[in-house]
Amino acid sequence: MFAAELASATDADAASRVFETLSMPPGSWEVQAQRPMTTLSAYVGLGGGYSHDFMSTSRSSIIGQVTLMLGVDWTWPIPACRGWFGGLYVPIVDVGTLLSFEPSPSPTERSVTEQPLRVLAPGIFGHINYRVISLMVGASLVPFSRNEEWSPTVRFMGAISFGFPLFAL
Numbered sequence: 001m002f003a004a005e006l007a008s009a010t011d012a013d014a015a016s017r018v019f020e021t022l023s024m025p026p027g028s029w030e031v032q033a034q035r036p037m038t039t040l041s042a043y044v045g046l047g048g049g050y051s052h053d054f055m056s057t058s059r060s061s062i063i064g065q066v067t068l069m070l071g072v073d074w075t076w077p078i079p080a081c082r083g084w085f086g087g088l089y090v091p092i093v094d095v096g097t098l099l100s101f102e103p104s105p106s107p108t109e110r111s112v113t114e115q116p117l118r119v120l121a122p123g124i125f126g127h128i129n130y131r132v133i134s135l136m137v138g139a140s141l142v143p144f145s146r147n148e149e150w151s152p153t154v155r156f157m158g159a160i161s162f163g164f165p166l167f168a169l
Contacts, residue, residue, distance in 0.1 A: 032075045032129070033085045038169045041073035043089065043127075043134060045161025051102065053153045061102045067136075067159045068095035069121070072169065075129075086128045089136065094121035097142055117144035121155075127163070134163045 009017075031037060045067045053059035071091035078084040097118045123140025136159045143152050 032087075032165060033077050033083050033131075036074075036076040037165070039073050039075070039165040040167040040169055041071065041089070042164045042166060043067055043069045043091075043136065043159075043161040044164070045134070045136075045159050047096075047136070047157045047159030047161075049155055049157035051100075051153055051155045053151065055151050063100050063102050063155060063157075065100040065155075065157065065159075066096040067157075067161055068099075069093070069161075073163070073165065078128075084128070084130050086126070089125040089127055089138070091121060091123050091125070091140060093119045094123075094140065094142075095119050097121050118142060120144060123155075125157075125159075127161075129163055132162050132164070134161045135159075136161055 008014075032039070046065070047067045048062070048064045051061050051063045069089075069091035070093050071089055073087055073089045075085050075087035078086055121140040121142045123138055125136045125138030125140075127134045127136040129135075137157070139154060139156045141152060141154055
């Protein structure tokens with residue numbers, strides 16, 4: 001619905017009206033806890049897990065990370081538990097990959113400002129939410145983890161986050 005409306009906008013004012021009309025209001029988690037939904041959502045929190053770089057067999061490590069993910073979220077209510085819902089989240093970008101912590105980083109790592117492609121982090125996470133608080137478990141692929149050349153890294157993570165539905169899809 002969002003993409004179709006935005007594509008049919010003829011000018012900037014029409015596009016602005018689409019965003020205003022379809023954006024989710026504060027407290028949208030209540031709707032997610034009552035009926036199945038598909039939304040463009042953001043999740044912000046803290047996570048940790050295991051990282052493996054496929055270009056270097058010796059480059060695996062434990063990681064800690066701030067999560068700042070944006071992606072598509074499919075949610076459904078948990079009928080017996082008021083305020084609870086579960087879902088499947090597919091992030092496209094995660095700005096938090098720029099803020100990840102590895103106990104022993106590689107000496108060849110480049111600075112954050114030299115790695116804009118690191119925010120690409122498609123993945124899949126299962127989550128269970130109580131209101132806006134979410135427990136997430138899943139994996140993401142960071143294709144440009146070390147520099148702007150192909151250097152795929154898979155991260156298996158768990159996170160506690162705050163979920164914010166932005167637009168109904």
